[in-house]
Ligand SMILES: Nc1ncnc2c1ncn2[C@@H]1O[C@H](COP(=O)(O)OP(=O)(O)O)[C@@H](O)[C@H]1O
């Protein structure tokens with residue numbers, strides 16, 4: 208890395224010594240930082256146009272009244288703070304994201320180990336099959352689940368009845384509805400964790416396990432003292448990104464329960480949509496969506512700080 | 523500490539590669555044994571079977587009077603140093619060395635005492651709080667050895683531990699390893715492809731080739747009395763010269779005919795030994811250090827040969843000269859002051875008491 212930049216700088220210097228000077232622009236182009244900035248410009252423009260601007264625009268919207276004619280300052284926020292439903296959404300978003308990510312990571316980790324110990328021949332087949340939920344369009348997958356959980360045609364209930372049990376109102380009962388949206392999210396997200404952890408597992412040098420075996424470690428001790436520490440960064444990063452994506456999830460709740468029963472499965476994105484588009488109060492919806500920023504920001508800072516520290520130490 | 527025995531040990535890998543083909547070896551307590559041989563001859567596989575990292579396909583391995591074939595590595599009480607160190611990157615040097623003791627539930631102060639002692643032996647006391655990433659190759663090597671020493675195991679296993687170091691450091695660490703063994707005296711099995719390492723470190727050297735043992739013996743014995751053409755050519759640098767030869771009966775005494783009119787007398791004490799092989803295809807084996815300038819000594823059994831030199835390589839303390847006998851390249855080591863010149867004829871002395879005669883068909887040294 209350092210060698211590369213040094214070499215670049217050298218050729219740059221050689222060229223400027225050899226060639227005649229051709230105006231300020233040319234000189235600026237020769238400066239690496241300028242070139243780097245120009246090369247990044249398209250991306251910066253994209254980020255600015257599609258992320259920064261909408262974020263500020265949402266901030267502006269959130270301070271208007273329902274008909275978007277009058278500036279109301281923090282009025283929408285104080286209104287939200289007084290609504291019990293809003294606090295339910297905050298609570299449900301956290302439960303949804305944390306539980307789903309926990310199980311996605313856990314199941315992904317276990318699956319990764321199972322696939323990892325398979326003989327090389329069978330491995331590709333299993334890896335491919337286990338990835339299906341993740342590559343399938345989420346809306347279609349969720350529709351299939353909706354059909355499995357549907358009150359009248361539920362395939363699960365059919366099995367339960369056949370086994371002599373009682374019907375479960377999968378999407379009508381608060382607990383089971385919350386369970387169901389998390390279940391579908393785990394089903395959808397676990398393969399991604401599996402593939403990330405499988406790659407990480409394969410990158411742990413086999414000799415570390417051999418050294419540990421000779422040092423006296425059993426299988427659990429190898430997992431605890433070698434595998435987990437070696438995978439800590441990838442676990443942190445996948446958990447962080449999955450938390451963000453899961454927090455901002457929309458499709459599953461929208462299709463499966465649409466926030467019901469009685470708004471108990473709403474999360475930020477679906478609640479924001481329900482208020483803004485569903486009830487036509489766009490400023491209020493924007494205000495809800497803004498709450499995701501500080502929460503995710505805190506997650507990101509903590510996890511990325513840990514990652515950097517460990518990366519420095521281990522290299 | 524313990525003795526180690528291999529009984530007809532065989533390793534057959536999936537896919538049919540027979541990496542080790544029936545090895546018998548007895549290693550005494552406190553002994554330093556080096557397995558040496560060319561790459562792919564099955565040294566590592568043998569070592570890894572002793573460690574328990576590879577299953578034994580057939581035969582038995584005994585450590586300290588116990589058959590360990592079915593005992594997992596963690597219960598064999600051995601320590602191993604790997605070629606690329608295999609230090610745990612997320613642990614400090616101290617934690618790396620303490621890991622094996624921690625898993626065996628040693629008390630904290632005992633762990634500290636042992637690590638400090640090993641660190642003192644290896645002079646890595648100041649590095650204990652560092653992570654492996656912040657160490658040089660030589661320091662990592664020391665830590666890997668420290669990790670083995672603190673355990674005070676029955677057997678040390680080394681798999682090419684110096685191969686990743688530069689030449690100078692390698693010589694230094696070689697001495698270090700010898701010092702450590704003199705200090706702790708643990709039975710040691712050391713694998714290398716470098717015959718110099720084998721010769722300098724070993725109490726006994728085991729020369730392997732194609733999954734079998736060619737010869738076992740103290741370094742000097744292998745050097746002076748190789749049993750096969752493989753051992754003769756493998757031990758020593760530059761390698762021994764092998765020149766096609768015949769035996770002839772000239773004037774009542776046995777002589778070695780090399781072609782080009784070169785004929786050398788067989789030393790009197792070997793006449794009886796060589797006489798029965800008169801009609802075989804033979805190879806005359808002689809080390810470069812036993813082909814010297816004629817003026818060096820007035821020892822007995824020097825036979826003069828005159829050859830035309832192709833290439834000379836001055837090394838400082840000696841000069842290597844290369845020439846051909848009947849097309850076979852031959853190397854000799856002469857004194858720099860002997861005035862060797864490329865393209866010029868030179869008369870060399872063959873030290874016939876150091877010669878070997880090899881059966882070209884069986885590869886056995888006669
Ligand atoms: N896991 C394995 N599977 C199949 N063949 C192997 C395996 N490990 C080593 N071999 C083969 O066994 C032979 C001996 O290998 P090894 O013991 O590593 O040699 P070396 O003497 O260089 O250490 C080689 O031919 C190698 O290709």
Ligand SMILES: [Mg+2]
Pocket residue numbers: 565566567682
């Ligand atoms: Mg090897």
